[in-house]
Amino acid sequence: MKNKKWLLLLIIALPSMMWIILESGSINSYRLNYYGPKTVIKKGDTSFYQVMNTFSVFKDSIEPFKMDRDKTPVFAIQFIKDTYEKEGYRFLGLSEYFSYKYEKIKEIPVFIVCSSSGEKPKPQLELDKFKNVTNLTFLTIAANQFDSINKTYFKNKPYYVDEGYIALIDANNSIRGYYDGRYAAEIKRLIDEYRHLRLKEEKQKILNNNEIKAH
Numbered sequence: 283m284k285n286k287k288w289l290l291l292l293i294i295a296l297p298s299m300m301w302i303i304l305e306s307g308s309i310n311s312y313r314l315n316y317y318g319p320k321t322v323i324k325k326g327d328t329s330f331y332q333v334m335n336t337f338s339v340f341k342d343s344i345e346p347f348k349m350d351r352d353k354t355p356v357f358a359i360q361f362i363k364d365t366y367e368k369e370g371y372r373f374l375g376l377s378e379y380f381s382y383k384y385e386k387i388k389e390i391p392v393f394i395v396c397s398s399s400g401e402k403p404k405p406q407l408e409l410d411k412f413k414n415v416t417n418l419t420f421l422t423i424a425a426n427q428f429d430s431i432n433k434t435y436f437k438n439k440p441y442y443v444d445e446g447y448i449a450l451i452d453a454n455n456s457i458r459g460y461y462d463g464r465y466a467a468e469i470k471r472l473i474d475e476y477r478h479l480r481l482k483e484e485k486q487k488i489l490n491n492n493e494i495k496a497h
């Protein structure tokens with residue numbers, strides 16, 4: 283009889299224990315930084331820097347491209363200058379994942395932005411060899427606007443980051459991470475932190491739905 287009582291107590295307590303573990307687990311304990319200028323509105327309330335909320339540039343130098351943020355709430359973006367040609371356009375880490383570990387990166391929307399020259403950008407020719415890649419989009423910006431738009435993604439950046447790093451953008455258009463695309467280890471970190479943001483996003487949706495139902 284005593285054993286049955288303990289079993290019943292365990293059955294009742296297990297869901298609560300699981301909830302506590304999840305609430306105190308990696309989703310909440312692991313924090314990603316916010317980058318860019320921050321504005322303190324009041325004590326305990328900070329407004330974080332946001333990049334443009336509708337990313338309107340030219341896709342394939344023909345049609346204006348506007349990102350659908352409902353379908354693409356979190357994404358990675360990299361600005362590639364022509365001067366990066368000697369560095370393999372900084373694609374070494376991405377190329378390794380596209381070649382051998384595509385299953386691990388295919389969930390991340392990746393946008394590569396180049397300066398427009400009227401022809402297909404050379405960095406795009408570099409990655410066109412990966413025919414199986416479906417999560418990569420090349421965009422071009424008019425040459426006289428490239429630098430100014432590029433800089434908006436790197437305001438108040440850490441000293442070790444330059445404007446050729448990959449930036450991770452969250453659902454609120456805030457910058458949450460910078461990654462050096464030349465190294466596979468950096469791409470792995472990008473994948474891990476992208477998944478972390480998506481988990482937090484899904485959790486917030488559940489909380490919001492529960493609040494609506496409660497009302």
